[in-house]
Amino acid sequence: MEYNPKRVHQQIRNFERCLEDYRFHEPFARFLTQFYKNNKQMGSSDRRMNSRYCYHVFRLGRAFQDLPLQERLVIAEFLCETESAVVHELRPEWVEQQKPALSQRIAFIESLYPGFLNQVFPWHAHLSDAIDKEAFIQSHFVQPHLFIRIQAGKEEQVKKELSKQDISFEALSPQTLVLANGVNLQALKKIQGLYEVQDWASQQSLQAVEAKPNETWWDCCAASGGKTLMLLDRFPTINVLVSDIRLSILRNLEERFEMAGIKRPFRKKVLDLSQPVAHIMQNERFDGLIIDAPCSGSGTWGRTPEMLSKFQETEIQKYTQLQKQIVKNAVPYLKPGKELIYITCSVFQEENEEVVAYISNELNLQLESMTPILGYHHQADSMFTAKFIKI
Numbered sequence: 001m002e003y004n005p006k007r008v009h010q011q012i013r014n015f016e017r018c019l020e021d022y023r024f025h026e027p028f029a030r031f032l033t034q035f036y037k038n039n040k041q042m043g044s045s046d047r048r049m050n051s052r053y054c055y056h057v058f059r060l061g062r063a064f065q066d067l068p069l070q071e072r073l074v075i076a077e078f079l080c081e082t083e084s085a086v087v088h089e090l091r092p093e094w095v096e097q098q099k100p101a102l103s104q105r106i107a108f109i110e111s112l113y114p115g116f117l118n119q120v121f122p123w124h125a126h127l128s129d130a131i132d133k134e135a136f137i138q139s140h141f142v143q144p145h146l147f148i149r150i151q152a153g154k155e156e157q158v159k160k161e162l163s164k165q166d167i168s169f170e171a172l173s174p175q176t177l178v179l180a181n182g183v184n185l186q187a188l189k190k191i192q193g194l195y196e197v198q199d200w201a202s203q204q205s206l207q208a209v210e211a212k213p214n215e216t217w218w219d220c221c222a223a224s225g226g227k228t229l230m231l232l233d234r235f236p237t238i239n240v241l242v243s244d245i246r247l248s249i250l251r252n253l254e255e256r257f258e259m260a261g262i263k264r265p266f267r268k269k270v271l272d273l274s275q276p277v278a279h280i281m282q283n284e285r286f287d288g289l290i291i292d293a294p295c296s297g298s299g300t301w302g303r304t305p306e307m308l309s310k311f312q313e314t315e316i317q318k319y320t321q322l323q324k325q326i327v328k329n330a331v332p333y334l335k336p337g338k339e340l341i342y343i344t345c346s347v348f349q350e351e352n353e354e355v356v357a358y359i360s361n362e363l364n365l366q367l368e369s370m371t372p373i374l375g376y377h378h379q380a381d382s383m384f385t386a387k388f389i390k391i
């Protein structure tokens, strides 16, 4: 491979400076935007390499934490790429071993550092039984795809515009497309709102919903409305209440709804569901609840691998408690005989199966189905969803 050794060493110095500055106070993507603003001397290819090096090192999770940054970079580049100037430059004796198959690259590193995989994601004991531990952990070395969901009826228009803009895609279903990471979505201004960036797993999360025309549904943790938009796409005649603890995110939801051309009026409320909400909700009753609960996000760390370094095991129990409270405080507003959909983007059993057991046993709802959404087979996030009926 051809490369300029001086340039590579400069890029390694940039990378070291960048990671040393990062304090995990914000998502790494946001930190990077600011870092590049403060370092205007870095050209676009330097920025691209810097982002790649940093993300790859985060993909090592909790493994190799005691090694110097440069050593970690070599291992990360070896595992996450099939060819790397860093490996050529700093560990030329590994070049021949950098095989196309990830499993072979892992085997090579394993031969030098036995047991390293277990340290990448050290919370195995918490994983749901449905998760193939090895496949899931290995998936962290590969960046997930970019997925979009196309509005029903707009499939041809969106695909036509993608082709016109020379953006290649693969259709997983009429409404679900895979695009290359880093594709310039700005070029798609003309069809803004006709599609949503939404992971494959998230697109599967409402499959069990059976809403009827004109029913009234409540998205209890709506954020910027990803699930509500998908719900309305499938059931356009339902009425919705969206709520979240954050007013600012509901403002984003309004913008997004407008962009998506949602004409049907919807109601919104700021609600903290960790507390009883009878004083606000009073006699409201719903035909369906979506609880896409705040969670560790452990099924999505392939996209935000810095979380592998940041996450503390004690947070799992805090999320579990909050999830139980939120469900408990929302359930009184569900009509008997109607459905509750519980969703997380976590792979931890405490946030999934344990909360399901709580909802069945303590809140007395009948479990209809429980579906782990295994994204690591699709280069996507992993999620979990369960459907209950109120007795």
Ligand SMILES: C[S@@+](CC[C@H](N)C(=O)[O-])C[C@H]1O[C@@H](n2cnc3c(N)ncnc32)[C@H](O)[C@@H]1O
Residues within 6 Å of the ligand: 220, 221, 222, 223, 224, 225, 226, 227, 228, 243, 244, 245, 246, 249, 271, 272, 273, 274, 275, 292, 293, 294, 295, 326
């Ligand atoms: C997983 S996100 C929801 C994502 C959203 N449904 C979507 O599809 O885009 C969880 C949301 O729960 C909200 N949340 C956190 N604590 C809450 C609480 N105590 N009461 C209500 N909502 C809460 C967060 O603000 C966050 O927006």
